[in-house]
Amino acid sequence: xxxxxxxxxxxxxxxxxxxxxxxxxxxxxxxxxxxxxxxxxxxxxxxxxxxxxxxxxxxxxxxxxxxxxxxxxxxxxxxxxxxxxxxxxxxxxxxxxxxxxxxxxxxxxxxxxxxxxxxxxxxxxxxxxxxxxxxxxxxxxxxxxxxxxxxxxxxxxxxxxxxxxxxxxxxxxxxxxxxxxxxxxxxxxxxxxxxxxxxxxxxxxxxxxxxxxxxxxxxxxxxxxxxxxxxxxxxxxxxxxxxxxxxxxxxxxxxxxxxxxxxxxxxxxxxxxxxxxxxxxxxxxxxxxxxxxxxxxxxxxxxxxxxxxxxxxxxxxxxxxxxxxxxxxxxxxxxxxxxxxxxxxxxxxxxxxxxxxxxxxxxxxxxxxxxxxxxxxxxxxxxxxxxxxxxxxxxxxxxxxxxxxxxxxxxxxxxxxxxxxxxxxxxxxxxxxxx
Amino acid sequence: xxxxxxxxxxxxxxxxxxxxxxxxxxxxxxxxxxxxxxxxxxxxxxxxxxxxxxxxxxxxxxxxxxxxxxxxxxxxxxxxxxxxxxxxxxxxxxxxxxxxxxxxxxxxxxxxxxxxxxxxxxxxxxxxxxxxxxxxxxxxxxxxxxxxxxxxxxxxxxxxxxxxxxxxxxxxxxxxxxxxxxxxxxxxxxxxxxxxxxxxxxxxxxxxxxxxxxxxxxxxxxxxxxxxxxxxxxxxxxxxxxxxxxxxxxxxxxxxxxxxxxxxxxxxxxxxxxxxxxxxxxxxxxxxxxxxxxxxxxxxxxxxxxxxxxxxxxxxxxxxxxxxxxxxxxxxxxxxxxxxxxxxxxxxxxxxxxxxxxxxxxxxxxxxxxxxxxxxxxxxxxxxxxxxxxxxxxxxxxxxxxxxxxxxxxxxxxxxxxxxxxxxxxxxxxxxxxx
Numbered sequence: 001x002x003x004x005x006x007x008x009x010x011x012x013x014x015x016x017x018x019x020x021x022x023x024x025x026x027x028x029x030x031x032x033x034x035x036x037x038x039x040x041x042x043x044x045x046x047x048x049x050x051x052x053x054x055x056x057x058x059x060x061x062x063x064x065x066x067x068x069x070x071x072x073x074x075x076x077x078x079x080x081x082x083x084x085x086x087x088x089x090x091x092x093x094x095x096x097x098x099x100x101x102x103x104x105x106x107x108x109x110x111x112x113x114x115x116x117x118x119x120x121x122x123x124x125x126x127x128x129x130x131x132x133x134x135x136x137x138x139x140x141x142x143x144x145x146x147x148x149x150x151x152x153x154x155x156x157x158x159x160x161x162x163x164x165x166x167x168x169x170x171x172x173x174x175x176x177x178x179x180x181x182x183x184x185x186x187x188x189x190x191x192x193x194x195x196x197x198x199x200x201x202x203x204x205x206x207x208x209x210x211x212x213x214x215x216x217x218x219x220x221x222x223x224x225x226x227x228x229x230x231x232x233x234x235x236x237x238x239x240x241x242x243x244x245x246x247x248x249x250x251x252x253x254x255x256x257x258x259x260x261x262x263x264x265x266x267x268x269x270x271x272x273x274x275x276x277x278x279x280x281x282x283x284x285x286x287x288x289x290x291x292x293x294x295x296x297x298x299x300x301x302x303x304x305x306x307x308x309x310x311x312x313x314x315x316x317x318x319x320x321x322x323x324x325x326x327x328x329x330x331x332x333x334x335x336x337x338x339x340x341x342x343x344x345x346x347x348x349x350x351x352x353x354x355x356x357x358x359x360x361x362x363x364x365x366x367x368x369x370x371x372x373x374x375x376x377x378x379x380x381x382x383x384x385x386x387x388x389x390x391x392x393x394x395x396x397x398x399x400x401x402x403x404x405x406x407x408x409x410x411x412x413x414x415x416x417x418x419x420x421x422x423x424x425x426x427x428x429x430x431x432x433x434x435x
Numbered sequence: 436x437x438x439x440x441x442x443x444x445x446x447x448x449x450x451x452x453x454x455x456x457x458x459x460x461x462x463x464x465x466x467x468x469x470x471x472x473x474x475x476x477x478x479x480x481x482x483x484x485x486x487x488x489x490x491x492x493x494x495x496x497x498x499x500x501x502x503x504x505x506x507x508x509x510x511x512x513x514x515x516x517x518x519x520x521x522x523x524x525x526x527x528x529x530x531x532x533x534x535x536x537x538x539x540x541x542x543x544x545x546x547x548x549x550x551x552x553x554x555x556x557x558x559x560x561x562x563x564x565x566x567x568x569x570x571x572x573x574x575x576x577x578x579x580x581x582x583x584x585x586x587x588x589x590x591x592x593x594x595x596x597x598x599x600x601x602x603x604x605x606x607x608x609x610x611x612x613x614x615x616x617x618x619x620x621x622x623x624x625x626x627x628x629x630x631x632x633x634x635x636x637x638x639x640x641x642x643x644x645x646x647x648x649x650x651x652x653x654x655x656x657x658x659x660x661x662x663x664x665x666x667x668x669x670x671x672x673x674x675x676x677x678x679x680x681x682x683x684x685x686x687x688x689x690x691x692x693x694x695x696x697x698x699x700x701x702x703x704x705x706x707x708x709x710x711x712x713x714x715x716x717x718x719x720x721x722x723x724x725x726x727x728x729x730x731x732x733x734x735x736x737x738x739x740x741x742x743x744x745x746x747x748x749x750x751x752x753x754x755x756x757x758x759x760x761x762x763x764x765x766x767x768x769x770x771x772x773x774x775x776x777x778x779x780x781x782x783x784x785x786x787x788x789x790x791x792x793x794x795x796x797x798x799x800x801x802x803x804x805x806x807x808x809x810x811x812x813x814x815x816x817x818x819x820x821x822x823x824x825x826x827x828x829x830x831x832x833x834x835x836x837x838x839x840x841x842x843x844x845x846x847x848x849x850x851x852x853x854x855x856x857x858x859x860x861x862x863x864x865x866x867x868x869x870x
Contacts, residue, residue: 012852045788045847059788275842286852287845308840315844324844353480353494382820384849388856389823391842396831405743407710407826409750409759410722412480414819417447417721421823 003028005300006092006105008082008236010034011041012286013267014111015062016293018074021109021301028301030073031103033080033094038135039068044286046138047164050145051171057135057142082112085236087260092236107262107300110237110250111293114230114268114284119156119213121224129224132161144223150174154221156213158185160316162227163197166205167319176205177219181228183210188314190329192344193363193376200321230284232269245271247282254306256296264300266292273309276327276373276394277336283312311394312374315384324387327374327394330365340367343428347420349382351412358382362424364390370399370432375424382420389421400428438463440735441527441540443517443671445469446476447721448546448702450497451728453509456544456736463736465508466538468515468529473570474503479721481573482599485580486606492570492577517547520671522695527671542697542735545672545685546728549665549703549719554591554648556659564659567596579658585609589656591648593620595751597662598632601640602754611640612654616663618645623749625764627779628798628811635756665719667704680706682717689741691731699735701727708744711762711808711829712771718747746829747809750819759822762809762829765800775802778863782855784817786847793817797859799825805834805867810859817855824856835863 005021007014010032018030032039040062048054058064068074077096084093091102116131130141144150153169155162158180169176178201185201186194201207208216217224232249234242243251243259249271256264267289274281288310298305313326333340343364350357360379367373375390377383393403404425410417418426440456442449445467453465467474475497483489493499503509512531519528526537551566565576579585588604590597593615604611613636620636621629636642643651652659667684669677678686678694684706691699703719707727723745733740748761768775778799785792795814802808810825812818828838839860845852853861 042786042788042847042852044845044852045786048786048789048847053790054788285845287843290852308837309842311842313842313844315846315849317846317848322849326842326844351477351480351483353477353489354483355488384844384846385817385820386823388821388841388843388854389827391844392824392827392831392833395837395841396827396833398827398831402743402830406823406830407744407746407748407761408722408823409748409761409819409826410479410720411750411752411819412477412483413752414750414757417477417479417725419823 003106004104005030005107005109006103007032007109007111008092009111009113009267010039010076011043011111011113011267011289012062013113013289013293014109015040015068016290017109017111017266017297017300018068019072020294020297022072022074024298024301024303029075031075031077033082033092034076034078035081036134036136037078038065039076041135042286043133046132047161047168049138050142050165051168057139060135082236085240087240087263090262107264109296109300110258110263110265110269111267112233112236112269115233116226116230117228118226119228121217122214124217124224128222129226131226132165133230141223145172150222152177152219152221154179154216154219154224155227156224157227157229158207158209159187159227159229160314163201163318164316165225165227166201170204177208177216177221178205179208179211179213179216181211185209186323188329189323189325189376190331190342190363193323193361193378196361196378197318197321197323200319204319230268232282232284234269237263237265245280247271249282251280255299256292256307257299264296266296272307275309275311281310281312283310285314311391313387313391315387320380321378322381322383323378324383325374325376326387326391327372328365329374329376333365333367333373338367338373340365340373341431343424343431345420345424345427347423348416349379349420350414351416354412360420362420364400364424364428366400366428366432370401372398372400372403386421400425400432404429438541439539440465440542440544441538442467442544442546443527444546444548444702445474445511446546446548446702446724447497448548448724448728449544450475450503451725452544452546452701452732452735453503454507455729455732457507457509459733459736459738464510466510466512468517468527469511469513470516471569471571472513474500474511476570477721478568481567482596482603484573485577485600486603492574495570517671520675522675522698525697542699544731544735545693545698545700545704546702546731547668547671547704550668551661551665552663553661554663556652557649559652559659563657564661566661567600576658580607585657587612587654587656589614589651589654589659590662591659592662592664593642593644594622594662594664595749598636598753599751600660600662601636605639612643612651612656613640614643614646614648614651616646616648620644621758623764624758624760624811625766625777625798628758628796628813631796631813632753632756632758635754639754665703667717667719669704672698672700680715682706684717686715690734691727691742692734699731701731707742710744710746716745716747718745720749746826748822748826750822755815756813757816757818758813759818760809760811761822761826762807763800764809764811768800768802768808773802773808775800775808776866778859778866780855780859780862782858783851784814784855785849786851789847795855797855799835799859799863801835801863801867805836807833807835807838821856835860835867839864
């Protein structure tokens with residue numbers, strides 16, 4: 001009997017799913033329904049494309065457009081708006097070129113991604129407002145930058161993407177205003193880390209915290225970039241009763257099955273299992289999209305795979321700073337009702353006598369019995385991959401004492417003899433003893 | 436009753452022990468017997484001092500010389516040769532300034548370090564032979580370099596220190612010959628990693644592998660540096676029946692107790708517990724010296740501490756390469772009678788479109804049931820601290836599948852969306868499935 005896998009959305013999750021399904025089943029018909037003119041695009045690369053570090057938008061694609069249709073025999077349909085799902089009839093409806101279509105499927109993978117939040121922008125020309133969620137958007141904005149038509153850029157939101165965009169505009173020589181409704185940058189981070197980032201950002205751009213968007217619109221910026229987060233685009237499955245969780249994201253099991261028969265989901269539209277929280281969490285990031293897409297496609301095509309869950313690891317470059325986190329911040333832990341304490345240290349990234357050493361701020365978050373709950377780091381070097389040691393420790397359920405015992409690498413050019421992570425663990429251990 | 440702690444050796448382990456003991460017991464009399472004119476010296480920094488990256492030898496000291504005698508009230512005796520130990524009488528004998536002394540102790544910590552191996556060097560002036568184990572040696576060699584009297588340097592041994600010294604001489608503009616008895620560099624690493632390092636070293640210096648030392652002495656080098664490893668300096672305790680293990684190093688429990696009553700040991704003279712091997716191993720490295728010294732001093736002074744063991748983590752800068760390892764190499768595993776397989780991958784260190792990406796070779800070593808046994812890495816960036824993720828995984832006893840599931844950080848400037856470690860874990864997982 002003929003089998004058709006339909007994938008809704010051709011981003012990182014969708015193309016990972018389609019490719020994984022092809023590896024499992026060489027005979028399967030695979031159709032991808034994509035809203036834009038591109039697939040397998042890396043949204044995370046857009047700020048660097050806009051900054052001019054990347055020459056063309058095509059370089060952001062994981063594979064050339066022809067690759068999927070050719071070697072992988074994946075039928076990619078572009079400029080498609082999926083309108084509805086009939087799980088009983090096993091069909092999806094979509095519009096393309098002004099016409100309505102219905103497509104039958106044996107199995108369906110929903111990787112519809114996230115929808116950017118759009119605050120009201122009265123009086124701003126819509127062709128000067130960008131969301132950095134599609135390559136088309138990025139290409140249009142890059143054209144304006146290349147044409148020298150962006151004297152002043154307004155970035156709305158001071159999360160990861162907002163700060164990356166602020167840097168991109170600054171690199172291009174624009175005057176930049178960043179406006180944030182909250183009184184802080186990087187809401188996923190605790191205050192001591194965020195305040196270091198805030199001070200650094202202020203060295204480069206006009207940062208307005210706790211500010212009203214309407215007031216800054218009076219500055220008449222040439223372009224406005226919206227970076228106020230995304231909502232999971234779960235609507236077609238949720239409308240049919242698929243179970244949803246945090247932020248309205250689709251709930252899935254470890255094999256990426258939704259509660260609807262023959263419907264899997266992956267990427268920014270799901271809330272996968274968070275190992276530290278012990279439940280689902282909505283943390284839309286690239287690695288999770290790729291991994292969950294691969295699991296969904298593998299299982300939907302008849303193979304075996306499971307997703308081990310997330311611990312909330314993320315890193316961002318903000319001008320000259322590396323800013324990293326994993327697990328729970330104190331704010332996260334309090335929101336989840338978990339008792340949490342934090343220990344902060346600042347230590348150098350290399351032997352004290354070795355040139356080029358930088359100061360690294362490490363914050364460890366720990367809970368009952370010294371259980372490690374998370375970490376945050378900020379510094380000019382050494383944060384981005386050092387955070388992964390804590391990510392591994394969180395996967396293993398380590399305590400502060402376990403972290404203290406780790407045999408971490410040392411050589412004068414790369415670390416002091418006690419790595420900053422061990423210095424942080426020592427301080428946390430002393431704080432726990434003093435309780 | 437009056438209590439006296441005597442510490443034999445004032446290097447990293449000894450001064451860590453003395454300082455930890457002071458923190459536990461403000462009243463304890465603490466005496467350190469040190470062979471050289473310095474204490475708390477960082478031997479690992481010597482190559483960078485010789486290269487001229489560090490201005491003075493004093494900058495390599497963890498604390499100024501006066502610090503211990505002053506604030507910490509530690510009685511440091513310099514230029515002392517400890518000759519013998521009487522565990523029943525609780526005394527140590529030593530010579531200082533041509534005179535013999537005996538000193539009673541309540542508790543003793545042996546941190547006598549390592550003794551460099553000294554191959555025969557017929558016909559070479561002894562004042563032109565250096566071992567890079569004392570600051571005095573380093574200062575004398577630096578003087579020769581600063582005076583322009585080292586046109587040609589011979590380095591004997593192509594391990595960590597030999598290669599660091601080769602780089603230091605090259606930075607100073609010397610002609611450099613490195614001679615190694617084995618047919619390879621970095622004996623702790625497997626061949627595929629070592630051969631990459633070998634090719635890189637050959638771009639900078641004259642490297643002679645499988646070579647006879649006597650032949651290269653015909654080159655009449657201006658200086659000879661011996662970097663052929665160290666033996667544990669366990670003799671004073673071993674002569675009294677203290678139990679020894681690998682390489683003749685002292686055996687200790689997790690609290691750094693030797694088999695002699697009231698005698699602890701730490702640093703390069705011990706064989707601590709290796710968590711992957713499941714038994715003692717002689718791996719003389721700085722972090723272990725610091726940590727075991729701290730445990731020994733804490734416990735000897737009446738406090739509570741345990742050492743969690745090592746996993747064999749090390750990193751070295753070799754010219755433009757970062758070279759890192761943790762756990763067991765295939766060679767190590769075979770020597771220990773453990774079945775082992777290796778998986779090698781090469782992957783980029785940043786997003787493919789982000790400037791400055793380098794290739795990182797990751798080798799994973801895995802054993803029965805996919806148990807992770809170790810990893811090695813080499814590349815122009817990204818090895819030094821990435822190895823620590825595997826070190827944490829080894830502490831936790833993870834499998835290849837566990838490693839594959841880690842939620843590692845991603846941003847285009849710092850890593851590709853699948854970190855090289857995850858690419859390696861994927862490849863190892865496929866290799867395990869194919870078995």
